[in-house]
Amino acid sequence: MSLLNKLSDRIKECRTKLYLSQEYVANFMTLNRTIITQIENGHRMVSAEELAKFSSLFGMSADTLLNGQKTEMPTTMFARNFDELNERDKDEILNLIQFKKLMQQQQKQMIDFQNTASKINNPEQFAGIIFSLLNFGKLEGVCIQISISSE
Secondary structure, three states, X not given: OOHHHHHHHHHHHHHHHOOOOHHHHHHHHOOOHHHHHHHHOOOOOOOHHHHXXXXXXXXXXXXXXXXXXXXXXXXXXXXXXXXXXXXXXXXXHHHHHHHHHHHHHXXXXXXXXXXXXXXOOOHHHHHHHHHHHHHOOOXXXXXXXXXXXXX
C-alpha cells in the first residue's frame, strides 16, 4: 500500500472515529466536500498546508498522521475543546458523564441481581434477599412487586 493510500485511510479513520462529517471537515479546511472525498479515496494528494489543518482538526501531529501511530483521538479532541466551553456547558457535560456512570452501575447491579435471583428456587429466600437489599439502601427508588405462590 502506498504512502498516499495509507494517509488517505488514516484521514478517513480519524474523521469517522471523531464522528465528523466530510462536510464539517471540508468547512473547517475551507475546501469543497468532494475534495475531502478524493483525499479519503486516495485520488488526490494532500498538501503540507492541508496536512497541518488535518493535524489540528484531529488533535495529532502530522508525523502521527503520516506514520500511523495509534492514539485515542476522541479523548484528545474532547479535552482540547472542553476548555473552550462556557461554565454552564461544562457543568452540563460533567453532569451527563455522572449520569451515564450511574446508569452503567445500575445496569450492572440489575444484571448481577438477575443472575443471583435466577439461582434461587426458594421464594422465601428470594423475599429475604429483597428485604435485605431494601434495608441497606441498595434498591433505593426501585419499585418491586413480589408474588409468592405456594404449591
